Each structure stands twice: as structure tokens, then as C-alpha cells.
Amino acid sequence: MQFLLExxxxxxxxxxxxxxxxxxxxxxxxxxxxxxxxxxxxxxxxSHAAFGGAVIxxxxxxxxxxxxxxxxxxxxxxxxxMTKNRKIKSxxxxxxxxxxxxxxxxxxxxxxxxxxxxxxxxxxxxxLGITGxxxxxxxxxxxxxxxxMFFLYRPLLFSTFDNEAAKIFGIKTEAVQxxxxxxxxxxxxxxxxxxxxxxxxxxxxxxxxxxxMMTDSFSTMQLYSIAVGALIGxxxxxxxxxxxIASGATIVLFGALIFCFxxxxxxxxxxxxxxxxxxxxxxxxxxxxxxxRRDIQNDADEASIKK
Amino acid sequence: xxxxITLIDVTAGYDSTIVFTHLSLNIHAGQxxxxxxxxxxxxxxxxxxxxxxxxxxxxxxxxxxQPVNSVPGKKIGYVPQLExxxxxxxxxxxxxxxxxxxxxxxxxxxxSREERERVHELxxxxxxxxxxxxxxxxxxxxQRQRAFLAxxxxxxxxxxxxxxxxxxxxxxxxxxxxxxxGDINSQGMTILLTTHDLNAVASHLPxxxxxxxxxxxxxRPGDIFTNEILAKTYGSEIVIIxxxxxxxxxxxxxxxxxxxx
Numbered sequence: 001m002q003f004l005l006e007x008x009x010x011x012x013x014x015x016x017x018x019x020x021x022x023x024x025x026x027x028x029x030x031x032x033x034x035x036x037x038x039x040x041x042x043x044x045x046x047s048h049a050a051f052g053g054a055v056i057x058x059x060x061x062x063x064x065x066x067x068x069x070x071x072x073x074x075x076x077x078x079x080x081x082m083t084k085n086r087k088i089k090s091x092x093x094x095x096x097x098x099x100x101x102x103x104x105x106x107x108x109x110x111x112x113x114x115x116x117x118x119x120x121x122x123x124x125x126x127x128l129g130i131t132g133x134x135x136x137x138x139x140x141x142x143x144x145x146x147x148x149m150f151f152l153y154r155p156l157l158f159s160t161f162d163n164e165a166a167k168i169f170g171i172k173t174e175a176v177q178x179x180x181x182x183x184x185x186x187x188x189x190x191x192x193x194x195x196x197x198x199x200x201x202x203x204x205x206x207x208x209x210x211x212x213m214m215t216d217s218f219s220t221m222q223l224y225s226i227a228v229g230a231l232i233g234x235x236x237x238x239x240x241x242x243x244x245i246a247s248g249a250t251i252v253l254f255g256a257l258i259f260c261f262x263x264x265x266x267x268x269x270x271x272x273x274x275x276x277x278x279x280x281x282x283x284x285x286x287x288x289x290x291x292x293r294r295d296i297q298n299d300a301d302e303a304s305i306k307k
Numbered sequence: 308x309x310x311x312i313t314l315i316d317v318t319a320g321y322d323s324t325i326v327f328t329h330l331s332l333n334i335h336a337g338q339x340x341x342x343x344x345x346x347x348x349x350x351x352x353x354x355x356x357x358x359x360x361x362x363x364x365x366x367x368x369x370x371x372x373q374p375v376n377s378v379p380g381k382k383i384g385y386v387p388q389l390e391x392x393x394x395x396x397x398x399x400x401x402x403x404x405x406x407x408x409x410x411x412x413x414x415x416x417x418x419s420r421e422e423r424e425r426v427h428e429l430x431x432x433x434x435x436x437x438x439x440x441x442x443x444x445x446x447x448x449x450q451r452q453r454a455f456l457a458x459x460x461x462x463x464x465x466x467x468x469x470x471x472x473x474x475x476x477x478x479x480x481x482x483x484x485x486x487x488x489g490d491i492n493s494q495g496m497t498i499l500l501t502t503h504d505l506n507a508v509a510s511h512l513p514x515x516x517x518x519x520x521x522x523x524x525x526x527r528p529g530d531i532f533t534n535e536i537l538a539k540t541y542g543s544e545i546v547i548i549x550x551x552x553x554x555x556x557x558x559x560x561x562x563x564x565x566x567x568x
Contacts, residue, residue, distance in 0.1 A: 036396060154406075157402075161398060161406065162387060162393075164360065166406075169409065212397060216444075217399055218396075218397050
């Protein structure tokens with residue numbers, strides 16, 4: 001208990017813990033769609049574009065969030081527009097747009113020959129330097145994203161599962177895509193101060209993939225991913241305090257550990273199911289990939305279709 | 308008969324490629340029609356044009372005499388090719404069926420009692436009630452096809468459009484799916500599907516449209532499946548064997564092997 005309470009005496013830890021839990025839950029929620037839409041690379045790319053914006057903001061004395069936010073949104077819109085051209089695939093569009101924006105930031109830094117503290121934080125993460133103002137911004141983005149994704153759950157799920165069919169069924173898929181890109185960009189920008197540009201993709205992907213190992217239902221996956229993201233944030237912060245190591249990197253490593261654990265559990269569960277279903281046909285011992293009793297029931301159901 | 312779907316002088320294509328030009332076609336209310344043709348002949352583009360997701364370069368697509376894109380709540384049920392579905396996606400059969408009820412309106416994520424009852428009633432009718440809570444990948448080919456059919460039917464559409472419902476499933480499932488569609492059609496639903504399987508069409512569908520970047524011919528299978536029309540549609544000679552009321556369509560030239568067995 002002392003291990004849990006002692007760090008809370010420090011304001012910097014309390015701020016960091018709160019930020020890590022909120023960002024973990026936020027990335028957990030949005031990461032489900034990122035992973036299922038096959039956009040894992042976009043988190044990495046958008047954070048690089050946002051970094052370019054943060055540098056431009058620093059040069060022109062804008063607020064960090066304004067510079068990073070404007071460039072991140074511009075990148076998301078450009079990628080969206082470029083992928084409408086059937087000859088440019090999304091991974092290529094992400095590579096071109098976001099790397100160019102990151103390169104712009106690097107060019108400006110090389111001219112200035114200095115790295116502002118907030119830029120340093122954006123690049124490598126500085127969770128212990130989180131201020132009350134940062135917490136308010138993170139809290140607002142987390143709340144807004146959760147509310148938006150709660151009410152857009154249905155069109156988001158349908159367009160993520162099958163974008164073309166969703167369009168045919170009357171879902172405004174382009175508007176849904178745009179809203180999602182906006183929420184993703186905002187989430188990445190507020191998360192950059194926690195783990196930094198270099199590791200942000202992990203915070204988006206790990207909770208979602210861990211949750212995917214735990215369930216086959218979309219709604220349950222979202223809830224698990226939020227919980228796992230928050231757990232990884234909190235666990236990473238405590239481990240970082242206990243071993244006196246970099247917080248962002250500890251959160252990512254703890255997330256990787258949790259993911260490996262989830263993979264192991266799933267593997268054991270599937271093995272057990274395989275053994276439980278093993279049976280003999282003469283000299284041949286084998287197992288069906290699916291639950292036998294369920295299959296037999298399903299076959300019986302098919303045979304008695306009500307016309 | 309009243310036309311349900313009407314294409315008037317339609318030209319459609321992608322970017323700089325025109326897929327078909329000046330196409331006129333009528334699908335009548337209550338008709339059960341299949342579009343057949345070789346790969347890349349424009350069958351899917353034709354379906355997308357009818358569904359209103361493929362912009363037409365010229366001409367008009369009407370749904371009950373109204374332009375397809377202006378029909379509020381389009382009332383078309385659509386079943387995609389099973390081969391295009393991501394089977395690793397974490398959805399249950401119930402979640403797939405519910406998607407048919409999703410709209411753009413802000414709504415709660417969970418299903419209402421009325422929605423649940425509709426899903427259960429339809430699932431029971433189609434024989435997939437017991438696998439509602441199973442992951443979609445853990446069901447058989449027939450159950451998957453029924454799940455997507457249920458998604459298309461749950462909104463009580465006037466038309467049902469299916470893209471290759473017989474591909475990627477075994478003969479037994481093909482037979483079951485086509486008979487199920489026949490039953491649905493007998494209740495008044497207009498059905499249009501595409502397929503590669505000429506034998507399935509010959510034995511199950513009352514109306515066939517031979518398509519190759521345009522309508523080559525249309526009519527009852529008995530009238531349409533002639534060497535001349537199929538050769539024109541597929542660009543190669545096709546053998547048709549007639550046995551009573553049944554047709555068997557086969558490749559004309561067996562492969563001759565040079566080596567001795």
C-alpha cells in the first residue's frame with residue numbers, strides 16, 4: 001500500500017499519473033479503430049507532422065497546442081484528400097505528408113540551433129513536467145473524444161468494419177472518416193507530451209491489441225482497451241517512480257509486457273480448447289478448430305430452417 | 308410489370324476507364340435476376356451504379372421512377388462478396404445483423420429492446436439464432452451468408468442486391484443460399500445478384516442477364532444459355548449439355564496433357 005501512496009505526496013507525480021491514466025484511456029479508445037482500420041502507421045506519422053507544427057509554433061511564438069494542432073489537422077486533411085486518388089495508397093500518403101512536415105520542423109530547428117523545452121518534451125516525452133494547464137487540455141480532449149465516440153459508435157463501427165457497405169446502407173462515411181481523423185489528431189497532440197513523438201504509436205496500438213487478444217466482440221474490445229490503456233499508464237508511472245527510469249519509455253515497455261501476457265493467455269486458452277475438443281476416429285486422433293458441440297447444434301439449426 | 312430499377316442510357320467508369328456505355332436496363336418489381344459474365348466485365352460496377360455509390364458519367368438510374376440518390380432511406384438491402392469481408396474483425400453475428408439498422412443519427416451504442424426483438428426474429432427465421440453470440444469467423448459458410456443476408460433484410464428493403472453470393476462457398480451452401488433467396492423472392496422481394504456460376508444460375512434463377520461491358524442478352528436460362536450467346540459473353544466456346552429440364556455448362560476444350568500417366 002505504501003508503494004502506491006508514497007509517490008502521491010509529490011504534485012509532479014500526481015499530475016503525471018492523472019495525465020498517463022487519461023491519455024492511456026483516450027489512446028485505448030481511439031486505438032481500437034486505428035488498429036481495426038489498418039492505420040497503425042498513421043499515429044506515428046501524425047505525431048511527426050504535429051512536431052513540425054510545434055516547431056513552427058515555437059518560431060512564431062504560438063502556443064504549443066496551436067502549432068501542433070494546426071499542422072496535425074492539416075496533415076490529416078491532406079492524407080484524407082490524397083487517398084481519394086486511387087493511385088496513392090494511404091501508407092504512401094502518410095509517408096509523404098507527415099515526413100515532409102517533420103523535415104520542415106528539423107530544418108527550422110537546425111536554423112535556430114536550439115531546442116525549446118516543450119519541443120524536447122514533444123520529441124521524447126516529459127510526463128513529469130505536465131502542468132495544470134496541460135491537464136485541463138488533456139481532460140477536455142479526452143472527455144470530448146469519449147462523448148463523440150459514444151454517440152458515433154454505430155456509424156464508426158459500420159464504416160470501420162466495411163466502409164463500402166456502410167456507404168450503401170446510407171452512412172455518411174466521408175464525414176465519419178473526417179471526424180475520426182480530427183479526434184485522432186487531437187488525441188495524438190495531447191499524448192505527445194507523455195511519451196513523445198518517437199513512442200506514441202505504441203500507446204495507440206498496445207492497449208487495443210491487448211484487448212483484441214482478450215475478446216472477439218467489438219463493444220467489449222473497446223471497454224477492455226480503455227481499461228488496459230489506463231492500467232498501462234498508471235502501472236508505467238509507478239514502475240518509473242520505483243526504478244527511477246524515464247516515464248514514457250517505462251509506460252511503453254510495461255504496455256509491451258501486458259500485451260505479451262495477453263498473447264500467452266490466449267495461446268494457453270486456445271490450446272486447452274483444442275485438447276478439450278480432441279477425439280478419435282478409428283486410429284486417427286484429431287480436433288476440430290471450432291467447438292464441436294456448437295457446430296453440431298449449428299448444423300442441426302441449418303437443417304431446420306424455418307421458411 | 309412495374310419497373311423497380313431502371314437504367315436509362317447510363318455510362319459509368321473509374322478515372323479514365325469507361326466500364327460500360329449507354330446501358331439501358333429494366334429490373335421489374337418482384338423479379339429474381341442474375342447477372343453473369345467474365346471477370347472484369349463490369350458486373351460489380353453495374354451493381355454499384357444501381358446501389359448509387361458509383362457516380363454515373365451520363366444517363367440516369369431510377370429506383371421506382373425516382374433518381375437513386377434522391378430516394379430517402381434507399382430501401383436497398385446489400386450483401387457484399389464474402390471474400391471481401393475481414394473475418395478477423397471482432398464482431399459477433401448479432402453485431403453484424405444490427406449494422407443494418409445503423410443510421411447517421413446520434414444514438415446509444417447498445418441495442419434497444421425493439422431492435423433486439425427484430426434481430427432475434429429474423430435470425431430465427433434464417434436459422435442462425437443459436438450462433439448470434441458467436442464471432443463471425445467461428446460460423447460456417449452458410450451461416451455467414453445468412454448473417455449478411457439478415458443484415459440486408461432487417462431494414463425491410465424493397466430490393467435485395469447480392470454481389471457473388473455463391474462464390475467461396477461449397478455446393479451444398481450454394482444450393483441452400485439460392486433456395487433461400489428463391490423463398491424470399493416468392494414473398495415479393497425484387498432480387499438482383501451477380502455470379503460466376505452458370506450452373507447454379509441455370510438451375511435456380513428464373514431470369515439471367517449476360518453481361519460483358521454491356522448487356523449481351525437477357526431472358527430465361529433456357530432461352531439464354533446458347534452456344535452463341537455464351538461465346539459472345541465469355542469470348543470463348545462453351546459446351547452446354549441439356550438433360551430434361553437441367554443444363555450443364557462446361558469448358559469446351561479439355562486440357563490435353565503431353566505426358567503419359
